[in-house]
Amino acid sequence: MAEIDICLQDIGNRITELRKRLGWTQEELAEKADLTPQFVSYAESGKRAMRPENLLKLSKALNVSADYLLTGEIIDKDLLILSDKIKQLSPSQIRIIENIVDQCNDLFN
Template structure:
């Protein structure tokens, strides 16, 4: 049981770090966006200890993902809504380009 908890914390830490890097944020920038200390972000990414729910919520908001994603790696409706909000910022032409990219990804990944 303790080993499962440790694995879960490590996986969550990996997702936090990967998402931060995907957004091209430093730990300092993420700390500022999430109203946390750089040390707290570093601890979250190292997986050395579990996070409090409020810290998890702050990190999820700053990383533009759901807390569910950070906890489990699952994409939930909230994640899709965040993506839809981003799409609303694009022009119709840009949306068609994104759609074509998604279609190509689906084609590539279903081919394997």
């Protein structure tokens, strides 16, 4: 049972982190995901398991895969999408992206 609780808390932490990174309130996320603010609050706190369709609603609103919310890992599909987007950029834009990633790595590591 403890493993499930930890997993729910981890999912909630990822939802909270993504929401805050986007600069949204719980109410704004709830509106974008077609859920109630109370549900978002419970999901972020890790106190409530959610049905798969609600996990999908949150993942779509936050623009991440459901796998990311569940595991915290970016799956190959996500990397392919990102790679396709980067291929459309100019070399100078790619260098900017590389600098941003380097700064994020320095900040979070």
